[in-house]
Amino acid sequence: MLDYHVKIGLAPMRRDVTPRPGIFNWEKGEERGRRAVEYIEKHFASEHVSFVDLAGINDVDVMFCDADAEKVIRRFRDEEVDAVLIINGNFGNEEIAGQVARGVGKPVCIYAMEDEEFLPDGSRFTDSQCGIFGVSRQLQRLHVPFSFIETSKVDSDVFARDFMTFVRVSCMVKNFTGMRIAQVGMRPKPFCSVIFNEGELMEKFGLQIVPVNLAVIVDQYQRILKERDEELTAGAAMLMERYEMDELTPPLLKKVYAFVLLYQWVFETYRVDAVSAECWTAMQLAVGAMPCTAYSVLADMGYIVSCESDMHAAITMALLSCATLGEKVPFLGEFTVRHPENRNAELLWHCGPFAYSLKKEGSPCKNVNMRQWFAVKDGEYTVARMDQDNGNYSILAGTCHSTEGPYTFGTYLWAEFSDLPAWERKLIEGPYIHHMCEIEGDYTREIREFCRFVPQLSPDAVEGGKTC
Helix, strand or coil: CCCCCEEEEEEEECCCCCCCCCCCCHHHHHHHHHHHHHHHHHHHCCCCEEEECCCCCCCCCCECCHHHHHHHHHHHHHCCCCEEEEEECCCCCHHHHHHHHHHHCCCEEEEEECCCCECCCCCECCCHHHHHHHHHHHHHHCCCCEEEEEEECCCCHHHHHHHHHHHHHHHHHHHHCCCEEEEECCCCCCCHHHCCCHHHHHHHHCCEEEEECHHHHHHHHHHHHHHCHHHHHHHHHHHHHHCEECCCCHHHHHHHHHHHHHHHHHHHHHCCCEEEECCCCHHHHHHCCCCHHHHHHHHHCCCCEECCCCHHHHHHHHHHHHHCCCCCCCEECEEEEECCCCCCEEEEEECCCCCHHHECCCCCCEEECCEEEEEECCCEEEEEEEEEECCEEEEEEEEEEECCCCCCCCEEEEEECCCHHHHHHHHHHCCCCCCCEEEEECCHHHHHHHHHCCCCEEEECCCCCCCC
């Protein structure tokens, strides 16, 4: 399962020079660094975010020399931080910033507190922004990727926006590194578009694909039907209450819900973070039921499952979920048909796997042949996909807004784009396919920043549309 908790190391620093009045003032730099840490810990700690600071690292809790850098690296490693925020209290120290950033080896973000004091006699005490330019150049020379927070007051909306972007990006990097994805079954024969390169995913990104033979899946599924009837009965009753049912589906609801228990078993047994599953041919032939509705239930439980053996979609859905710290539910809505009247609107559709929590209020909600039918709720959505061509990996990201459109079967969103013809051209010219992944909200900025920390993955956008 994905881990949405991020531990951030807070590393305030000052310039290490002989004490003197003016821009390298020790006391001002130290006080500002401690004040920033105190504010961040008080206002940003949550169930998703915790902190490790420099309390006790020296007499002032602010790093300023080589010996401090060694202690900070040791503490952050011992505490297993997921990311580091380096804070300029005054001009700062690019040397120790570089040592800490490279030594910890986690995503790093640099931040200069907005300079505040300008005295009538012309004195200034900090020049924090000036110093951050030196810090950034040092990190560039060391080939350390980094994000930065726009120079601002720590209690400003600007800081909150940029800091939370870094938190979300850190969650993406944490989960992407070493991600384990189960491959349940083979791709359907005609689905050449979802071919992927397992070796490259491991070599370039450290991703581990865990094959799960369908014979094992069928055996476990049959065990669930025999041994867990009480859970299946309760699950079937829940599904019966949710939908307007056709005549075919109700007798099969236990078998449908058995997929929920089956995939929970896959996640736990194989210790995976996401699943790419063959669904619409082998499953029905093997067990006489379809898993589409079960995928919906699993999605609302926090499990990432992509249908139609789309490995790159499973990875993209996991990244989108991490970009929201697990607070929003991704779905796989493919580009399907143009809106009959709106030339910038497209049907983002799949046959029935979207999370039930995404259902638009008042939308007809049916279950036909074990598949859901409903429209997705209104809002702004990020649309993204990671894919590759000739070993070059990129992730396309943009946004759309819901719009009105004709009623249709399956689970779907009528989506309006700023330039749909440009999106169509992008998908046709590649390396992407029509299987795009969506999540509520605009996370294009997070996707762009994420790519800073994954050198072999490039951010991409649609010309004429909103860039990522």
